[in-house]
Amino acid sequence: MTATPSQPYSPMVPRAHRSHRPRGRGAVRDALTMMGLPLVAVLALPAAFAGGGTRRWFGGRAESQRAQAQAAKDAAAAAFYELDTAQRDLRISIETITAVDDSPAARRAVADFESLGRRIDEASHQYINAVDAHELDRDDLEASAASRARTELTAAKDELGRVKQELDRFAEGLGPLIGKAETQLARLAPAVERARQALLAASDALDAARGTGLKADDLAARLATLGPELTRLNQGAGQHGVPQTLERAERVTREAEAVRAEAERLPERAAEIGHRLVSLRTRAQALTTRAEQVEPVLSELRRRFTASCWQDLQQVPEQAAESVRQAERKLAEAQTARDEQRWPDATALLSTVRALLNATDEAVSAAGDRLRQLNAVQKDPQREIERTRFAIRDAQRLAMAGRNTPDPRHARPLDDSVSRLDRAIATLDGRHPDYWHFLTETDAVRKTVAGVVARIREERGAGH
Known part of the structure; x- marks a missing residue:
């Protein structure tokens, strides 16, 4: 809330907000009556009792108007303080929303709050001008001046009240935006902490894997790329924004957990690749033996059945032998990748070997299956x-x-x-x-x- 009164304005105790009580006959009478002095004695006291100079008396009507004006001034000051407090509280809510939300609704809320701020400034100027225009402590304050002061201060108070009502209605409409912003802010600190803990766990798992003799260079490189992200998280949402910080924390958590999981599984993966190498090598040797048995089957098919029954199988022995040789070359490459701890390469090569051996197995089996089917239908x-x-x-x-x-x-x-x-x-x-x-x-x-x-x-x- 901004205002510029005619005299210097203190943010702590503005002149417009000081409470000035009249020091006239009524105040003195009340004080002395409380001391137990009779009213007659009060009226008989010399003027010097007031401590050096007293206000001249202009009659009960002027004092009544002064009291009413002072009451209006006090009521306006209370309305001013109430509006100022509400505006300050709402500004905190608006700042919370803008820190988290950049949606059209949030931008409209900011624009509406700025518009309300201008209405508040206008009402505040009206109030301060009314206070500055009237010296209710003057000894010679006339009843008409006090009446004008009361009227203007009452009008200022009413305007402050109307603006306060507008501000309250606006604040009620901010409920969903504030709830969303507070929810995201509540998620922020736990999300950043989870990211830090995930990075620590990934680093520990990587150290443990290396302790078994595994290099894990690819995992180390992936973990190293998360270092700058941790720096940005430590710099805080004030520098990078709440939504961006939340997204960064969640991404760092996911990637760090993936590195941790792979690091923990790395010894098992190395052993699994070793087992697969042995198993596929054994299978390739067995297929070599089976492929050698295809030629006798083809000979029988040629001898007993027409050419259409076996022509499509003529190339099976040669193709099977070539597939097995190719599989053995890939196995050697996979063994090299395993020794160099290039785990993705080793895994890909073993998948290729498996596909080659599966196709060879089907081709070798096709010759024997064909002979069994033809024998069965020839018989019955x-x-x-x-x-x-x-x-x-x-x-x-x-x-x-x-x-x-x-x-x-x-x-x-x-x-x-x-x-x-x-x-x-x-x-x-x-x-x-x-x-x-x-x-x-x-x-x-x-x-x-x-x-x-x-x-x-x-x-x-x-x-x-």
Whole structure:
């Protein structure tokens, strides 16, 4: 609250705020009456009793107006102090909001508070001017002057009261913003402390890992990048802002906890990589042995079945051998990465080895599986036929359930499946049946039928 009275203004005890009580006959009479002197004796006292000079008497009306003016002055001073206190308290709330919140609502609140500040200044000037314009202690104060003083001081008090009401309404509307700001401020100190503790824990975990002979250079580098962030946290929210400091503290906590977790797991990770190296090396050796057995299987397939049954497997032995050699080279690179403690590189190389060995395993297994399937269908093709017909009949019953005629969308693919199965069966006639073609056709028919069944159930489920 700013104001410039006609005389020097003290922020501690402004002239406008001093309480001046009249020292006239009424005050003396009251004091002496309290001392036990009768009123007659009071009136008979010489004027010198007042201690050197007394105010001249102008009658009861002037004294009454003076008292009313003084009362108005006191009431205005109380209203001024009340408004000043409320404004100071609200300024603290506004500063809290601006320190935390930069939203449009917060910016509007600041602008509205500044506008209210101008209204407060105007009301304060009106009050101080009214106080400065009237000397209620003057001995020759006339009743008319006291009346004007009372009127102006009362008007100033009323204006101060109206502005105070506006300020109170404005303060009530700030509730959500203040609550949000106080919540963030309450989070600030714990968040910064958590970040400090997380950094300390990460540093301790890193020291422990290094104590086992592990270098952990990548973790040390990641931890080092958090050093400047800790410096900014220590500088405080006053320099960097509350939202930014909260975000920084949470980020530092997350990254430090990640470093700590990895440092604590590092010895286990090193041991795990060592185990995987041994396991994958053993598996590669086993696959080498299995790949050598593919050629005899292919020889039997060539001797007993048509070319279409085994042509796609011709390259398996060569491809398997090359895949195993490539896997062994990657294993050697992974071993080097492990020895140099390049853990991410070692992990990536081992994943590549695993993928190579999985693909080789499938290719090597495919030759033996093919021979077993062809042996089974050559011995008893009827079993495959019945298995496929059962799937078709089951789908047809489902398509007719609750209907007199099947839905064409379901009936057509099922009818086509019946025809396709019949054509596949026909390929078994002749001197050299193509059993692999027969098996791929029956498998395709079953997949088509399964798709029809899934659609029927989905449609009926949605309808239900």
